[in-house]
Amino acid sequence: MEATSSTPKRRGPPRSLREDDLLDAALSLVDEGGPEAASVRGIAARVGVAPNAVYTYFRDRSAVIRALVDRLLGGVDHDVFADRSQPWRARVESLALELRRQLATHPGVVPLVIASPLDGPQALTLHERLLEVFADAGLDDVAAARASYLLVTYMLGSVALDVAGALKPGPLPPEPARVAARHSAFAAASADRFPRASAAAATVAAYVSTEQYLWGLRRLLDGVDPESEDAPSAGAEPNGRIATGHGSTCPRSS
Amino acid sequence: MEATSSTPKRRGPPRSLREDDLLDAALSLVDEGGPEAASVRGIAARVGVAPNAVYTYFRDRSAVIRALVDRLLGGVDHDVFADRSQPWRARVESLALELRRQLATHPGVVPLVIASPLDGPQALTLHERLLEVFADAGLDDVAAARASYLLVTYMLGSVALDVAGALKPGPLPPEPARVAARHSAFAAASADRFPRASAAAATVAAYVSTEQYLWGLRRLLDGVDPESEDAPSAGAEPNGRIATGHGSTCPRSS
DNA sequence: ACCTGAACACCGTTCAAGT
């Protein structure tokens, strides 16, 4: 939770008041009307200036979108994620849940995030910390880079698919409702032509999707974890050491 | 490879000639100018009709996009993917590579795919077969549904992130060029503020991204594989047959 | 069924001008 949603928690270069006003307007427009709604003219109107006044602060519309996306990424809570005294898996899960929570609060932004270069300061800060976590987990540079890329792919892909389809309206209905909607959409599509898909829709509907999200995350971390097995782990002091790449890799099944 | 790119390989209900003309026009516009370029007016102009003639075939622009996306999904080659005599991992990898190839051929469509409900006949056909593969691998219904969702998330998330950012132009540069571009974009961003991220950009640049894609896929399948260990498998006949597929599961690292 | 002209309420962006 943040104090005010318009001031997420920044550490980067100071952004002009006016600039933040424009981004606030853009975000509220996206929240109300989806990704397309953040038009230059709409933003200007909401702030009370002429459309072309926006170009004093941003080169073009895409620059507005990029700034909006990066500012939103600044809203994820690093408390657990950045705490190097915590076990690395807990840190990763914390990031995953925090990022998902933040994006689910603004579903209209998700398509913008996934189409963005993710090279803003906030995105780089997240990436940096994620690499740190995997280094602390004992992965070498290459393994950490790959694991990090894999994780980002998973987190953003999940949220994007979650949000896809029923994206039109405003806030985003509660999770059970979303699951039910998704279920009926798939189940409706001829159970005899697609028997497995229909059945899968039914079974998936039985699981709230946050649980599915964590399940996938854990399967993925199992594949990346250098410790692998159930082994009580023992050592695993952060940063410094082991790194030998992940010895025995075999995972446990579902 | 398909004979003509405009007739991917359909089995669904017959689509009118005119309808396919419109989708051909939409696809070529997207290929040339990105996702936004498939405008109703642009499509109509390319086909040589008045803008509102499009509404004879599609309810609105989003229906055009959905049809375009689903038709494109029909272009993935099922030869290995659907061959139940093949080991299941090979079938999954075949799908993953085929889907990626198909989407990389039309990068502008990727954002449209990821924002789509994926409930068209071609999407459901893919989903259906994917569930079949996991059933053949010995997963029960719930596990197969989850694994399938996880896989779709990974495939689409990967391609989306791959394409994100440098999306503006036409075809999509060759892979080494893309990797290099991505590298310099990240490395440029202050190596002292983001040391790990910069270093990771350098290391990731050393790997072509198809390899990274397969690496992630295998880590993920490791997490899902019911066989897990080295155990030679034995029983576990699913649906039809053996299904024990591929036997030893332990991956090679990096 | 299929297409059209005309109109409506929108877009992003640029340019010359003002303070």
Add this chain to the structure above:
DNA sequence: ACCTGAACACCGTTCAAGT
């Protein structure tokens, strides 16, 4: 530096009308 009016070339969509 910051904002404006006016204009340009676009959008999606609807309506009434034609064949």
